[in-house]
Amino acid sequence: MDLILTPAQRAFRREVQTFLATHLTAEMRQGQMLTAGVYPEPDVSRPWHHALYRKGWVAPLWPVEYGGSGWTTIERFIFESECALAGAPVVYPIGVRLAAPVILAFGSEEQKRTYLPRILSGEDYWCQGFSEPGAGSDLASLQTRAVLEGDHYTINGSKIWTTHAHHANRMFALVRTANTPRKQDGISFIVIDMQSPGVEIRPIISIGGEHDINQVFFTDVRVPPSGLIGEVNAGWSYAKYLLEFERGTGLFSSRLRSGLKRIERAIDALEAADRHIRDNMDLMARLADVAIEIDVFEMLELMTLGLLEPGQRPGPTSSVLKLRASRLKQTVGELGVEILGPSALRWQDHPEDVLSVIVPDYLNSRAATIFGGASEVQLGIIAKSLAGV
Amino acid sequence: MDLAYSEEQLLFRQSLERYLGENYSFAHRRHVAAKLHGFDPEVWAGLAELGCFGVPLTTEHGGFDGRLVTTGLVMQALGRHLVVEPVLGSAVIAGRLIARVAHAAQRDELLTPLIAGTSRIAFAHDDLGTKASLKGGADGYRLTARKTAVLGGATADRLLVSALNAAGELRLAILDAGTSGVSLHPYQLLDGSWAADVLVQDVTIGSDRILGDGSDAGPAITATLDDGVVAACWEAVGAMQAAYEQTCAYVRERRQFDRPLAGFQVVQHKVAEMAVCCEEAGAAALLAALKLDSEGADRDRAVAAAKVRISHCGRFVAKEAVQLHGGMGVSEELPIATYFRKLLTFELMFGSSMEYRRRYVKTVIAARAHEMSAVLPAAERADITLPAA
Ligand SMILES: Cc1cc2nc3c(=O)[nH]c(=O)nc-3n(C[C@H](O)[C@H](O)[C@H](O)COP(=O)(O)OP(=O)(O)OC[C@H]3O[C@@H](n4cnc5c(N)ncnc54)[C@H](O)[C@@H]3O)c2cc1C
Numbered sequence: 197m198d199l200i201l202t203p204a205q206r207a208f209r210r211e212v213q214t215f216l217a218t219h220l221t222a223e224m225r226q227g228q229m230l231t232a233g234v235y236p237e238p239d240v241s242r243p244w245h246h247a248l249y250r251k252g253w254v255a256p257l258w259p260v261e262y263g264g265s266g267w268t269t270i271e272r273f274i275f276e277s278e279c280a281l282a283g284a285p286v287v288y289p290i291g292v293r294l295a296a297p298v299i300l301a302f303g304s305e306e307q308k309r310t311y312l313p314r315i316l317s318g319e320d321y322w323c324q325g326f327s328e329p330g331a332g333s334d335l336a337s338l339q340t341r342a343v344l345e346g347d348h349y350t351i352n353g354s355k356i357w358t359t360h361a362h363h364a365n366r367m368f369a370l371v372r373t374a375n376t377p378r379k380q381d382g383i384s385f386i387v388i389d390m391q392s393p394g395v396e397i398r399p400i401i402s403i404g405g406e407h408d409i410n411q412v413f414f415t416d417v418r419v420p421p422s423g424l425i426g427e428v429n430a431g432w433s434y435a436k437y438l439l440e441f442e443r444g445t446g447l448f449s450s451r452l453r454s455g456l457k458r459i460e461r462a463i464d465a466l467e468a469a470d471r472h473i474r475d476n477m478d479l480m481a482r483l484a485d486v487a488i489e490i491d492v493f494e495m496l497e498l499m500t501l502g503l504l505e506p507g508q509r510p511g512p513t514s515s516v517l518k519l520r521a522s523r524l525k526q527t528v529g530e531l532g533v534e535i536l537g538p539s540a541l542r543w544q545d546h547p548e549d550v551l552s553v554i555v556p557d558y559l560n561s562r563a564a565t566i567f568g569g570a571s572e573v574q575l576g577i578i579a580k581s582l583a584g585v
Numbered sequence: 586m587d588l589a590y591s592e593e594q595l596l597f598r599q600s601l602e603r604y605l606g607e608n609y610s611f612a613h614r615r616h617v618a619a620k621l622h623g624f625d626p627e628v629w630a631g632l633a634e635l636g637c638f639g640v641p642l643t644t645e646h647g648g649f650d651g652r653l654v655t656t657g658l659v660m661q662a663l664g665r666h667l668v669v670e671p672v673l674g675s676a677v678i679a680g681r682l683i684a685r686v687a688h689a690a691q692r693d694e695l696l697t698p699l700i701a702g703t704s705r706i707a708f709a710h711d712d713l714g715t716k717a718s719l720k721g722g723a724d725g726y727r728l729t730a731r732k733t734a735v736l737g738g739a740t741a742d743r744l745l746v747s748a749l750n751a752a753g754e755l756r757l758a759i760l761d762a763g764t765s766g767v768s769l770h771p772y773q774l775l776d777g778s779w780a781a782d783v784l785v786q787d788v789t790i791g792s793d794r795i796l797g798d799g800s801d802a803g804p805a806i807t808a809t810l811d812d813g814v815v816a817a818c819w820e821a822v823g824a825m826q827a828a829y830e831q832t833c834a835y836v837r838e839r840r841q842f843d844r845p846l847a848g849f850q851v852v853q854h855k856v857a858e859m860a861v862c863c864e865e866a867g868a869a870a871l872l873a874a875l876k877l878d879s880e881g882a883d884r885d886r887a888v889a890a891a892k893v894r895i896s897h898c899g900r901f902v903a904k905e906a907v908q909l910h911g912g913m914g915v916s917e918e919l920p921i922a923t924y925f926r927k928l929l930t931f932e933l934m935f936g937s938s939m940e941y942r943r944r945y946v947k948t949v950i951a952a953r954a955h956e957m958s959a960v961l962p963a964a965e966r967a968d969i970t971l972p973a974a
Contacts, residue, residue: 332911334841357912403907403915403922470714478939533929538734540933541780545772555775559926562907563915570911572851 201274209274216282219247225283229458230548232556233408234563236285238321238363244285245318254316255292257441258300262308263316269501273447280450281457289446290359291315291322295368297441298385298434302426310422311366311387325355325369325388325412326435332357333573335370336379336432340414342371342386349424351388351417357567361410362397365390370431385431387423394418402563404556405544439569440514447501448521449494455528455557456490459483461550463535473535486524486531493520512581515574522564522571529558590658598658601635605666611920614667618777623669624705624740633702638676641816646684647696653812653874657819661870664823667923669778671705671737673820678736678813679706679745685805686757686797695743695759706759707741709783710806717748717785719756725792728758730785738781739771745796746785747806754801759794760785776930777923811888814935815877818870818891821899821931825866828906828924829859836909846909855905862898869894872960879962885948886959889941896938899928 201209227240235241248254256272258264267275292315299311314320331338340353351371361367367388374382388395394417400409426434463473473479500513510517532554533540539551546552565571579585590598608631617625632638641656642648650656656677663672676699683695683706698704709732717730730746738744744760744767760767766788771781796802833856836846846852873891876882903925907914914921932938949955957963 327912330840332841334843337841337843357916401917403917403925409912409916476939533933534937537937538933541734541774541930543773543775543777559922559929560915562904562925563912565908566911566915570908572849572908575851 205270205274208271209278212275212278215251215253216278216284219251220244220282220284224285228283228285229461229550230553231286232404232553233402233406233560234286235288235360235408238288238360241285241288242318245287248287249317254287254318255296257293258296258312258316262300262312269504273450273498273502276447277450277453280454283454283457286451288321288360290324290364291320291366293441293446294324294438295322295366298368298425298438301437302385302430302434306422307387307425320366321360321364323358323361323364323367323390323412325358325361325367327357328354329356329411333570335435336383338370338372338383340369340371342373342384342419344373344421347420349386349419349421351386351394351414351419353414355412355414356410357400358410358412359408361390361412362399362407367412368425370435373431374429376429380432382429383431383435384428385425385434386419387425388414388417388419389423392417392419402560404559406556406560408560437509440509440511446517446521447497448517448525449490449497452490452493452521452524452528455525455532456487458550459528459532459535459554462532462554465549465551466535466539471537471539479535482531482534486527489524489527493524496520512577515569515577516582518568519571519574519578522568525564526558526561529554529561533558590654594655594658597636597640597655598662601637601659601662602665604631604635605662605668609666609668611667611923614669614777614923618669618773618779622739622771623671623773623777623779625670628668629670629702629705632670632672633700637672638680638702639700641677641680641812642684642696642700646692647700648680648684652878653815654871654878656812656816657870657874660816660819661823661826664820664825664927665827667777667824667827667920667927669776671707671740671778673813673816674707674736674738675699675705675741677816678809679708681812682708682745682757682805682809683796685809686802688797691759691793691796704743705737705741706743706745707735707737707762707781708809709735709738709744709746710810711735712747717746719748719750719758719795726758726790726795728760728785728788728790730783732783732785735781735783737779738769738783739779744783746783747802755803755806757796757802757806758790759796760788760790764788774930775933776927808884810935811884812877814888814892815870815873817931817934818866818873818895821895821928822863822866822870824924824927824931825899825902826863828921828928829856829863829902831919831921831924832856832859832906832909835913852909855909859902859905862902866895866898866902869898883949883954885944886954889945889949890959892935892941893938893945896932899931903928 224244228236245254253265255264256267260266296312296315299307326335328338328340342349342351367390369386369388370383371386372382373384376382394415396413398411399407400411402408466473497517500517504510536554540555617623636649637659639649640659643651680699683692699706711734712730712732715731720727728748730748742762744762746758746760747755748758750756766786768784769781771779774780836852839846869891873887876887877884906921907925910921913919
């Protein structure tokens with residue numbers, strides 16, 4: 197066992213660094229730096245997505261024949277680390293990392309041909325329609341109905357907390373197609389065109405003051421049967437498959453470290469304004485604590501995912517990673533706020549610089565322990581599947 | 586010792602609670618914060634009529650009470666309802682500072698309209714080390730100052746500006762906000778209330794505009810800022826209690842997995858911990874107010890303990906309130922996100938916990954006062970000694 201990179205891995209790393217140096221623009225880096233939420237706005241992420249697309253690097257987890265990059269997990273780890281440290285925009289993952297694995301595993305050949313190339317090229321922008329007002333942690337109790345009427349499904353109901361629905365042209369959704377004794381047995385996985393008549397979007401403002409999430413209403417929205425992925429009423433198992441990917445394949449550590457790097461830039465800005473942060477041993481000790489947590493989390497992530505083949509399911513340890521990463525995201529944010537001190541009190545009264553983003557980003561990070569399964573739910577999964585109690 | 590609120594205090598609290606319940610809905614609050622620079626004249630008049638602005642002042646100074654405990658009851662109610670109007674800055678801080686420093690004629694002139702609600706005074710003190718200066722002599726002065734984070738500065742009609750005179754002593758000058766040479770940059774704080782940066786450029790003022798008899802205002806400023814911290818502590822306690830109560834109601838009502846969230850033991854324990862935090866924070870606020878209301882008390886100890894402990898408890902309550910509300914907690918759909926920002930604002934305002942810990946070390950621990958009871962007055966005579974162990 198060792199952490200030494202092979203010559204091929206070293207060469208790959210050089211290649212990534214070179215690519216970043218030539219294709220990552222100052223605007224892209226600035227856009228990511230000013231992102232106070234989970235995903236940057238499409239005008240920030242799209243140009244970077246296109247650059248990666250032209251290089252064949254958009255979809256590390258897909259099979260090569262569909263345009264995947266064919267990397268091992270170690271290579272993906274190297275790639276993600278280099279991108280995050282360079283300040284590259286986060287690649288919007290709802291299509292690439294959530295929709296695509298389900299389509300690849302359970303979709304028809306025709307669906308793969310229809311959807312995958314447009315996800316890869318960035319032409320389609322997806323959103324995830326799982327949660328509903330009455331169905332959050334208890335997702336299986338969802339009520340949005342799809343009824344087969346002649347040659348199409350008719351959809352009625354509402355989804356909530358839908359990230360970037362206002363930017364998306366497609367949604368994958370869980371819908372109720374049958375009333376079964378076990379709620380999970382009557383759910384299907386369906387693709388909805390967001391431009392369809394009857395789709396309405398209401399913005400929701402987040403705790404950090406941003407518009408990222410929405411409520412989406414469906415009134416007699418028509419979807420052709422070709423939008424149904426896999427078997428009817430088998431959607432629950434596809435959703436569980438997807439959630440494992442959502443929780444466990446993100447490689448969060450490098451993004452956590454870039455959060456730390458952003459705080460370092462904030463410290464520089466404060467020092468330049470004569471606020472002496474680096475002399476403050478209390479703050480420096482806190483900074484060290486957080487950096488140490490990230491150091492160890494990096495190894496935890498590598499250790500957990502490093503031996504997986506691409507496409508292999510991460511299993512219940514994905515909950516361990518999700519839990520740790522979400523809390524660490526909040527810890528990093530909290531540290532940023534403490535370092536800002538009184539400057540953190542000024543709400544939206546900073547110029548567009550690193551100081552303007554630390555507080556909204558921290559506030560929004562409170563959602564990290566809620567979405568993708570709340571911490572309490574993850575702990576339940578860990579207790580059951582890992583601890584066996 | 587008397588540990589019960591008086592009949593009068595309880596009645597007063599009740600009428601204020603009733604007034605805010607009827608006149609200060611969350612929707613209204615949102616409007617005032619976003620559109621009115623955090624100031625609704627009708628509410629201000631309503632609070633004045635109830636006597637809120639006279640509470641922090643003794644009858645000798647034209648007020649109604651003068652005790653911090655009673656002031657605390659006002660602040661607690663304002664915190665519960667997330668009131669954004671600048672009561673703390675104007676009635677508590679500016680009011681008590683004027684009472685401490687001004688001579689009788691100035692007191693009448695300034696405090697009578699302040700209590701009646703027809704004048705709002707903001708205390709402009711923090712100058713980030715730029716050192717406001719007051720030059721001149723008996724027939725007039727010239728004032729230059731650059732002040733930041735002036736609470737209520739956005740809507741005040743008068744400014745109370747601290748500045749150093751030639752002898753290096755602090756003086757307080759009173760200025761009309763509209764005086765030429767005075768410019769304001771208003772901005773919103775993290776909790777939705779409004780503050781301002783104030784620039785005073787070589788403004789000429791008469792000697793009667795300097796408060797008091799010409800002695801150093803430094804000690805009065807320090808004492809009054811401590812009063813302000815304690816008042817803010819009570820406000821935070823009110824916000825915590827409301828967030829806690831709303832969370833209790835929410836987890837009883839919100840159903841997931843065919844039962845109320847309150848049916849999960851994990852959830853029960855979380856709200857129980859929140860309850861403990863609220864009780865503890867209430868005790869910390871009470872201790873500080875009672876101590877500051879008594880002669881010769883150790884102010885450092887009372888203030889530092891309250892700020893540190895209430896910050897800690899407030900942070901816990903705020904986080905769990907958000908967490909237990911799920912998506913509802915991290916969006917503007919409910920007041921919970923605002924309580925979170927309010928409690929974070931409290932933590933950051935008037936210096937962080939780290940600074941108060943240092944203050945506690947420097948004054949309390951250095952004098953080994955922490956070996957003595959925090960609540961009992963110092964023993965009157967030390968002539969009773971125990972046998973050596
Ligand atoms: C910023 C953000 C973005 C999101 N984006 C999307 C998206 O794009 N698409 C989508 O479909 N959904 C999205 N979600 C929804 C997210 O997945 C849900 O918020 C989450 O599943 C929790 O559901 P809920 O909000 O209804 O909370 P609830 O289920 O009502 O739970 C509230 C709280 O109760 C507690 N709790 C719940 N169940 C248990 C239990 N069994 N044991 C102990 N405690 C429990 C937890 O503390 C939880 O946080 C997003 C949410 C947020 C906040």
